[in-house]
Amino acid sequence: MLNVLVPLTELITYILFSILIGHVALRFVSPEKKPSIYISRRFLLSCVLGIILFTFGPLLQVVAYFGGSVGVAQTLFSVLFTFEIGKAWIAIVWCSILLWLAIYLESSKYIQAILLFLMVLSIGYASHVASLSFWTGFTSHTVHFLAVTLWAGILIQVSWFSKDSTNWDRFLRWFTPFAVSCMIVILISGVIVMLFVINIKDYINAWVLPYGQMILLKHISIIPLFAFACINGILVRKMRKIPTFNPQPWVKAESVSILIVFFFTGILGTLSPPHDIDQTVRSEGVANWIVNLFGIPIKMPVNLELISSFQGIVAFIFGVLFLIMIFLSFYKKKTPVLAVFLAICFIIITYLGLMTSVALE
Template sequence: MFIVAKVMLYVSFAILMGAFILFTVPKSKRFEIKLSKKVLLILIGLIPLFGMGELLRLTNHLGEDFGYWLTFQNIVFSFEVGKGWIFLTGISVLLFFMVLFNNVAEERFFAGLSLFLLIGMGVSVGYSSHAASLESFGILAHTLHFLAVITWSGVLLVTGFFSNGEGPVLSFYKWFTPLALACLFTVIGAGLWLMSYIVPEYVNSYMLNYGQALVIKHILLFIIVFYSLINGVWLKKKIKEGSNSLSLLKWIKAEGIILFLAFVTTAVMSQQTPPHDVAETLQMQDPSPLFTLITGLSPGENPMLTFNFSFISLIWIAVAALLIFTVFTAIKRSKGIAFVTTASILASGAIYLAIMSSLTL
């Protein structure tokens, strides 16, 4: 339940971010968006509710001895995660009335103000993050990472699933391509920054559930970058050559689906203990069942994973390369979105197996 709440929090943020960004762009450089004021208000109202998931998870974990209601009150008013949620809720109320009393879809000024308030809500997410409790600049790293992800994914999700049926045009790519690149570099930079003190033993963390979710997320990010190259370079070229842009819209949807899967892995990570010291963490919890099942390895007292590429891992790399080539070929031949998405997921699985099969203790 808590994972579902986290996923829906990310999705709500992303759709709102994408909508407000597109509403601030002149109509000549975008398309008509099928997001009514009612839907926007519902999404704004859901964010504090989904954000409460972390509070309820902590209450469920800590409340057995002291009483759940008293524990919940203490978390809300004393814990950083609770203060962040209060901040998030307060800004969401302002944003709700901003959208309620103004036509943000037509008035770019109010769309910009709404975007500013939503960014403030994103800062509250960074304030209540685990990174903020570990490092003085953790709030900055987490906020940058979070805002970059929802900006990039939000525009894609709204473009793919909430447009009026028209495909992307060249004027859209002219501003979105540099925005997407800026988001990509921010995600990578802030992600490495976060990992430096949250997961300092990156490879060793594969033995834990957190590390398994993290490596799957990174593989999905690789697939997303591959889609970005197709959507931002190759498809843009096809539009210049006069191809029907409507037929290209489904590949933006496919990228949005992979981004959603990345949200799911991020939500799973949020429910796991970050492994600052893997050996110490393994003394308190069992290794990841997925890790032991796939690798057949059993961590000892001083576990230290290393890469040793074998014949099997090379085969999985070849399979992954073949599947990625299949995805590109299928897009060139305009195959169905279900086939391309399935092949992308299988490519991700092959990359994961290539990594796991190359690990030794």
């Protein structure tokens, strides 16, 4: 049950933070440089309460892990007041209460921004990488989370809550370089965070573990996201010359693509990081579907190697075709739903291509 519930809470946490951060960030943008956006105060207040509820998910996992030995009540007290994840959640609760009041009373955007930033700092403080190397891990995870939620949050606001596409050209003029900057920061900070957990030489070997599988799927899912970012940041400008063209559905498609990345990230956050591949395999075993895929048991020391295979080459060709068809669906003015479907097909076929191109040494 928790294996499903906790990743779901992680996914919803990303979405709620993105909505709130995007809302506050756009308050700093002048009205003539953004589309007209309406989001109800009741919905924003619900998002704040949702953060209190859903950020408790990881704590629930820790309590369930240790609760059997000393009791749930004592474990919960210990986790809240002695574990970093518990202290961070308490900080998030206090900041959320103040943020709820700030939104309810329609207080200064600066106060709301500061409270949200403190909540983001709490997320970074509770991260696994912060426990390994505090300042480097804390900074890299905080920057990564902030850049992701800023980019995703603004996209969610303009795609799902904007009333029309007025000022779209002016919006893209500043948002495109902003989004590119966020991408660069996300990539750099993401690599730093990953290197805390997985040695770059063990990246492929980690695929035998659920953690390695999820990080692979996350990285693959980023590729179609970049395709949508290219469409909305560059190609949409040319299509804006057509009076009937509405860019909003394509920005919605990009936001859905981000949610797919969030989905894999949410699962990733609940899995044990494999600092030592062989030791993790001994203690937790390999991913069940990997054994079924290879058809033979995984032996230690784990040593996987990428090879060229007919199935893999065919899969990669289809993957490239799916990626090209995302752009073609835009040029042919097809529904963005088709583009999202093609993105999912790309993720699946590319993943299968890599899995069929791996050999056990």
